[in-house]
Amino acid sequence: MNPYQFPISSAFCGVTKQARDMSTKCGQNCIWEMRKECITSLQKFTARDKSVLRELGITHILNAASGKYRINTGPEFYKDLNIDYYGVEADDDANFDLSVYFHPAAQFIRTGLQSNKGKVLVHCAMGISRAASIVLAFLMISEGLTLVDALRTVGEHRDIFPNHGFLEQLRQLDIKLENKKRSRI
Template structure:
C-alpha cells in the first residue's frame, strides 16, 4: 500500500485547459468529473511528484512514512476531536508538521487555509529531498481540497486540470462546500491570469 504504481504527472506537463476561453465549470459538472475518474483507494497515493495524499491510518504509521521518506506532513484534520497527532508524535522522525483544524462540513470555510497550505507544500517540495504527506481522516475531502488548491495556486493549474491530475491517482471527493470554495479560487486565479495576459499583450 505504498501508493499508486502509475507515475504522477511531471511538473512541466502543459495545462490542457489554460486557454483564454477557459471558464470555471458548474458544481454539478465538477462532481461529474470526479465520478468518472479511476484512482485508487489505498491508504496513501502519490498524486503529484513528491506529494502524497492519504488517510489517518497512514498518518499514524511511522513505518509507512519512513518507507516513503516523508519530510513534511500537513494534517487537514488536526485537533483534539480529529486526528490529534501533532508535531510531538513525529519528533523521532524529524518531520516538519503543519496542522489545520478543519471539519469535513460543507459550511466550514477551508478557503482561509488555501494559501498557507499551498506555501507549506511549496516549501516542502523546494527543500532538499522534500516529500510531503497531506492527510485528513479518509484522504478524500479536506486534504484533497488543500492539494487541489496548491496545484491551482503554485502550479498555475485550472481547477479542472487539478481535479484530473489528482483523481487519476486517488479517488477523491471534496464535499460540495469545498468544491464551491475551489470554484471561487478558480474564478479569481483565472481572472488574474487573463489580466496578466492582457498586460503582456499591451506591452508588445
C-alpha cells in the same frame, strides 16, 4: 499534451519524464511524484505509522484533520522523525471555510517539495475531501492548473469526493486565480 502523466494504480506519480521513469521505484506508497519529490494523500492510519513514514522518507506532513477530537498528531508526535508539520483544524462540513488555508497550505507543500529530498504527506481522516481539496488548491495555486484540470488530473488516478462547500470554495479560488492571470496580460 498534459505534463501530468501517471501510472495505472491507486497511486498517482509523475509530472515529467524523469518522474515517470521513477514511478516504478515509487510504487503504491507514493501518491503523486513531482520532480523527485512526493505529495501523498492518504488516510489517517499512515500518518500515525512512524515506520511507514520513515520508510517513505516523508519530510513534511499537512494534517487537514488536525485537533484534539480529530487526528490528534502534531509536531510533538513527529519530533523523533524530524518532520515539519502543519495542522489545519478542518471539519468535513460544507459550511466550513477551508479556503482560508488554501494559500498557507500551498506554501507549506511548495516549501516541503523544494526542500532537500522533500516528500509531503497531506492527509485527513479518509483522504478524499479535506486533504483532496488542499491538494487541488495547491495544484491550482502553485502549478497553475484550473480547477477542472486539477480535478481531472487527480480524479483520473484516485477517487476523491470534496464536499460541495469545498468545491464551491475551490471554484471561487479558480475564478480569482483566472482574474489575476488576466490582469497581468
